[in-house]
Amino acid sequence: MKKIISIITLMIFLGACVSEDRFKEINMSGNSITPESLAQDLNFGSRFPNILRDIGFRIPWGDAQYGVDWGSDNFMRHTGTPLDEAGGRDMMSYYMVDYWNEAIWNTTYNSVMAPANVNKIMAQEANADLFAAWAELFQVIALSRATVYYGPLIYSEYGQPKKQFDYDSEEYLYEQFFDKLDQIQSVFQTSANNNVQDLVRFDASYNGNLTKWLKMINSLRLRLAMRIVKADPVLARTQGEKAIQDPVGLILSNQDNFNTSLLGGTYPVWTMSEDWGDCRMGSGMEEVLIGYEDPRIHVFFQPVADEDSDLYADHPAWPYKGIAGGAYLNKKDNYLPFSRLGTYFSPSGAGGSFRKILTAAEVHFILAEAKLRGWNGLNKTVQEYYEDGVRTSWEDWRATGDVEAYLSNDTNTPIDYVDPTDNRNSYNTKISITIKWDESAGNEEKLERIMMQKWIDSFQKSNEMWSDHRRTGYPRLSDVSKNDSNETWGIIPHGEVLKRYVFILRERQNNAAGIEEATKKLGPGGNKISTRLWIHPDKPNF
Amino acid sequence: MIKSLEVGTDWRFLEGKVGFDFTYYSIASTDQRMSIPTLQGVGFNSMLINAGKITNKGIELIVDAEPVTRGAFSWKTSLNYAHNRNKIVEVNPDDKNQIINLGSSEGYYSRIVAGGSFGDLYAFNFEYDNQGRIKLDENKKPLKTAEPVFVGRIDPDFNLGWNNTLSYKHFSIGFLVNGVFGGNVLSYTEAMLDNYGVSKRSADARDRGGVEVNAVMPDGTSVTSVDPESWYRAIGNINGILGAYVYDRTNIRLTQFSLNYDIPVRNLNLPVKSASIGLIGQNLLFLYRKAPYDPELTMSAGSGSQALDNFNLPSTRTYGFNIKVNF
Numbered sequence: 001m002k003k004i005i006s007i008i009t010l011m012i013f014l015g016a017c018v019s020e021d022r023f024k025e026i027n028m029s030g031n032s033i034t035p036e037s038l039a040q041d042l043n044f045g046s047r048f049p050n051i052l053r054d055i056g057f058r059i060p061w062g063d064a065q066y067g068v069d070w071g072s073d074n075f076m077r078h079t080g081t082p083l084d085e086a087g088g089r090d091m092m093s094y095y096m097v098d099y100w101n102e103a104i105w106n107t108t109y110n111s112v113m114a115p116a117n118v119n120k121i122m123a124q125e126a127n128a129d130l131f132a133a134w135a136e137l138f139q140v141i142a143l144s145r146a147t148v149y150y151g152p153l154i155y156s157e158y159g160q161p162k163k164q165f166d167y168d169s170e171e172y173l174y175e176q177f178f179d180k181l182d183q184i185q186s187v188f189q190t191s192a193n194n195n196v197q198d199l200v201r202f203d204a205s206y207n208g209n210l211t212k213w214l215k216m217i218n219s220l221r222l223r224l225a226m227r228i229v230k231a232d233p234v235l236a237r238t239q240g241e242k243a244i245q246d247p248v249g250l251i252l253s254n255q256d257n258f259n260t261s262l263l264g265g266t267y268p269v270w271t272m273s274e275d276w277g278d279c280r281m282g283s284g285m286e287e288v289l290i291g292y293e294d295p296r297i298h299v300f301f302q303p304v305a306d307e308d309s310d311l312y313a314d315h316p317a318w319p320y321k322g323i324a325g326g327a328y329l330n331k332k333d334n335y336l337p338f339s340r341l342g343t344y345f346s347p348s349g350a351g352g353s354f355r356k357i358l359t360a361a362e363v364h365f366i367l368a369e370a371k372l373r374g375w376n377g378l379n380k381t382v383q384e385y386y387e388d389g390v391r392t393s394w395e396d397w398r399a400t401g402d403v404e405a406y407l408s409n410d411t412n413t414p415i416d417y418v419d420p421t422d423n424r425n426s427y428n429t430k431i432s433i434t435i436k437w438d439e440s441a442g443n444e445e446k447l448e449r450i451m452m453q454k455w456i457d458s459f460q461k462s463n464e465m466w467s468d469h470r471r472t473g474y475p476r477l478s479d480v481s482k483n484d485s486n487e488t489w490g491i492i493p494h495g496e497v498l499k500r501y502v503f504i505l506r507e508r509q510n511n512a513a514g515i516e517e518a519t520k521k522l523g524p525g526g527n528k529i530s531t532r533l534w535i536h537p538d539k540p541n542f
Numbered sequence: 543m544i545k546s547l548e549v550g551t552d553w554r555f556l557e558g559k560v561g562f563d564f565t566y567y568s569i570a571s572t573d574q575r576m577s578i579p580t581l582q583g584v585g586f587n588s589m590l591i592n593a594g595k596i597t598n599k600g601i602e603l604i605v606d607a608e609p610v611t612r613g614a615f616s617w618k619t620s621l622n623y624a625h626n627r628n629k630i631v632e633v634n635p636d637d638k639n640q641i642i643n644l645g646s647s648e649g650y651y652s653r654i655v656a657g658g659s660f661g662d663l664y665a666f667n668f669e670y671d672n673q674g675r676i677k678l679d680e681n682k683k684p685l686k687t688a689e690p691v692f693v694g695r696i697d698p699d700f701n702l703g704w705n706n707t708l709s710y711k712h713f714s715i716g717f718l719v720n721g722v723f724g725g726n727v728l729s730y731t732e733a734m735l736d737n738y739g740v741s742k743r744s745a746d747a748r749d750r751g752g753v754e755v756n757a758v759m760p761d762g763t764s765v766t767s768v769d770p771e772s773w774y775r776a777i778g779n780i781n782g783i784l785g786a787y788v789y790d791r792t793n794i795r796l797t798q799f800s801l802n803y804d805i806p807v808r809n810l811n812l813p814v815k816s817a818s819i820g821l822i823g824q825n826l827l828f829l830y831r832k833a834p835y836d837p838e839l840t841m842s843a844g845s846g847s848q849a850l851d852n853f854n855l856p857s858t859r860t861y862g863f864n865i866k867v868n869f
Binding site: 088090097098099114117118157158159162163484486488505506507508509510512514 | 583584587737
C-alpha cells in the first residue's frame with residue numbers, strides 16, 4: 001500500500017513538471033492579452049478602430065445628443081426635439097448648461113486626443129511613421145471640429161506634464177493644423193508610393209486605401225482654408241489652392257466620401273428618434289425641402305402618420321412636420337407624432353452603419369465658393385461646381401427624382417412654418433432664394449444659393465455648416481422661439497445666433513490660470529456665448 | 543496610512559443603576575490611493591496618486607440609567623450622543639485647488655475639496671445683487687451662478703438616540719427615538735415635481751397667483767411676485783437651480799415602538815417554559831422634520847450620490863406581531 005502511494009505521489013510530482021514555456025502558459029490568466037498577441041497587431045493597431053469611430057460623435061446620450069443633435073443640428077434647424085423636461089431653459093434657447101456645453105470637449109479630449117496621443121507615442125517608439133501620422137490626423141480632425149464650438153483649444157502644449165495649460169489662439173490652431181497636415185500628407189504619400197498595406201486591418205473608413213486618405217487630407221485642408229477665408233484671406237487662399245492643385249486630388253465622387261463606421265453600433269440619432277422620442281424633423285427642413293419640393297425629405301425623415309394629417313394641413317401633399325428651434329414645448333406627447341428620422345438611418349437602412357464626416361457634395365460646394373472668390377486652379381465654373389454639388393448630394397442621399405428639373409426650377413421658394421400645437425413657434429420664412437443658378441446675380445446672392453444647397457446636404461453632418469452659417473449669415477434661418485440668454489454667459493440679441501460654447505467647467509476649475517489666458521485670446525467679448533470666433537468676424541462676405 | 547487615537551472611559555454609579563460611557567477619537571487618514579482626473583492637456587485621462595489628508599474627530603457619549611424601580615414597575619433608559627467632524631485637510635499637495643468629484647449629475651456635485659468635508663454638496667444657485675435680491679433676466683427668470691457653489695455639508699452636527707423600556711408586571715413597552723441635527727440634503731425629486739407643476743408647492747403658488755420672491759430685473763426694478771410656471775420651470779428643471787432644493791437634514795423620529803406581554807405559563811402545567819406576544823412598529827413617525835421628505839433615505843447610497851434624492855423609493859413604515867413560545 002505504501003508503495004502504491006509513493007508511486008502515485010511521484011507521478012503527480014512528475015506530472016507537475018513542465019517546461020518553462022508551458023509553465024508560463026498554464027499560469028497565464030485566460031482573460032488578459034499577452035504582449036505577444038498584441039504584437040501581432042503592431043501593439044497599437046487594434047486601438048485605432050475605436051478612435052476612428054469616436055471621431056464621428058456617436059454616443060447617443062453624450063456628444064451625439066448634447067453636442068450635436070441638441071447643438072449644431074438644432075441651431076441649423078435640421079432637427080428639433082419634443083423634449084419638454086428641458087422646456088425650461090437649455091442650450092437650444094441659448095442658456096448655458098455645463099454638461100451639454102462639455103459633451104463635444106469630452107469626446108474630443110477623452111475619446112480621441114488622449115488615446116490617439118498614446119498610440120502616437122507607441123507608434124513612434126516602434127518607428128511606425130504611418131501609424132503615428134494616422135494618430136495625428138485623428139487629432140487634427142477632432143480638434144478642427146471642436147474649435148467651431150469653443151474657439152481656442154489646447155493643442156501645442158498637449159501631452160506635456162504641465163500644471164497649467166495654455167490654449168492656442170484660433171489663429172495659431174489653424175497654422176498648426178496646416179503644418180500638421182503637411183507632415184501627415186508627406187508620410188501618407190511616401191507610404192502610398194511604397195504601396196504600404198499596414199492600415200488595412202484597422203481602417204473601417206477606407207480599408208487602408210492610402211490614396212483615399214490623401215484625398216481626404218486635401219479635402220480637410222480645403223475645408224479649413226475656406227473656414228478662415230474672412231479671418232485670414234491670404235492664408236486661406238494659399239492653403240485652399242494648395243489643396244486644389246495637389247495631384248492626388250480631392251473627394252469629388254461619393255466613393256471617396258469620408259465616413260466613420262459605427263462598428264456595429266446603432267445610428268445614435270435613430271436611437272434618439274425611435275427609442276427615446278427625443279428627436280424629430282427641424283422646422284428649417286420643412287420650410288426649405290417642402291418649398292423646394294426636394295425629394296431628399298423622404299430620405300431624411302419619415303412621413304407623419306395618416307391619422308395625424310391635421311398636423312400638416314398647411315401642405316397636405318407633403319405629410320411632414322418639424323419642430324422649431326428653441327421652441328416653447330409644453331408637452332412632449334404633442335410633438336411625438338411629428339416626422340421622425342428617416343429609415344435610411346435605421347440599422348437595416350443604407351445609412352445606418354456609419355456617420356458622414358466629409359463628402360464629395362460638401363467639397364463641390366466649397367469649390368463653388370472658392371471659384372466665386374477667384375481662387376486659382378479650378379477649371380469649372382461656379383455654376384458647374386454648384387450643380388455638381390447638388391447632383392452629388394442627391395446621389396449620396398439616394399434621392400429619387402429628376403435632379404435636372406430640380407436644378408432648373410426658378411420659382412419654388414421655402415414656405416412659412418406653422419406649429420399646429422403652439423402658435424408661439426410659428427414664423428414666416430426669411431428665405432427667398434430659388435434653386436436655379438443665376439449667373440447674372442451678385443456675389444452675395446450667388447453665395448446664398450451655394451449655402452442653401454450646402455445646408456440641405458449637410459444634414460447629419462452640420463458641424464461645418466454651423467460654422468459656415470456664422471461666417472456668411474446664410475441660409476437665413478429662423479430665430480429661436482424663446483431666447484433665454486442672459487448676462488451670466490452673454491446675451492444674444494433677437495435675430496442673432498449663439499456664437500460659441502464657453503470653456504468647460506472642469507477646465508475653469510482645474511486650469512483656471514490657463515482659462516484666464518485663453519479668455520484673453522477671445523478678445524473683448526470674453527468667454528461668453530455671445531463672443532464671435534476669430535473665424536467669424538463681423539465683416540462683409542466680399 | 544491611518545493614525546488613530548482613541549480615549550474612553552466607562553463609569554457606573556448607584557449599584558450600577560447609572561452608567562456613563564465616554565469616548566473621544568481622532569483618526570487621520572493620509573496618503574490614500576486616489577484616482578484623480580488629470581488636467582485635460584496632459585495626454586491621459588486620469589492618474590493614480592498617493593495623497594490627501596482627511597481627519598475625523600468626534601465624541602461618543604452614552605448615559606444609561608434605571609431611574610425608577612418600584613415594585614412591579616421599572617423604567618430603563620439610555621441616551622446616546624455622537625458627534626463627528628470630518629475635515630479634508632489636504633487633497634493633493636501638488637495642486638492646492640484640486641477638486642475630486644465623487645459624483646455629479648446634471649447640476650449636482652458631491653466633492654472633496656481642501657478645507658471642506660467629505661462629500662460636500664455643490665450646486666448652481668441663485669445670483670443675488672448687493673441688496674440680497676435674486677437677479678432675474680428680461681423674461682423674469684432667475685439667473686444662476688456661473689459655477690457650482692457650496693450649498694451644504696452632508697454630515698450632521700450631531701446624532702441623538704434615546705431608548706426606553708418600561709415594564710409593569712407582565713407588560714413592557716419600549717420605544718426608541720432618533721434625532722439627527724444639522725447637515726444638508728438635496729432633492730431632484732422636489733425639483734422635477736416643481737418643474738412639471740405637480741408639487742403642492744406649485745399648486746399653492748398657482749392658487750395664490752404667483753410665487754413671492756425678493757428679486758430684481760436687469761434694469762433695477764424690484765419684483766415681488768412671478769408667474770409660477772415660468773419660475774418653477776426655470777428653477778425646478780434638470781438644468782435648473784438646484785441650490786433652491788437643498789434642505790436641512792434635521793429630523794427627529796420615533797424609530798421603534800414595541801408592546802410586549804409575557805403570558806404567565808408557569809402555572810398552567812403545559813410543556814412550555816415561557817411565552818409572549820408582542821406588537822412592534824418601526825420607522826413610525828416624525829416628531830420633527832425640516833425637509834419635505836425623509837432626508838435619511840439616501841444616506842446609505844454610494845459615496846457619489848450621498849444626500850441626493852433622485853426619485854428614490856420612499857422609506858417604509860413596518861408593523862410586526864410576535865408570538866414567542868419556548869419549550
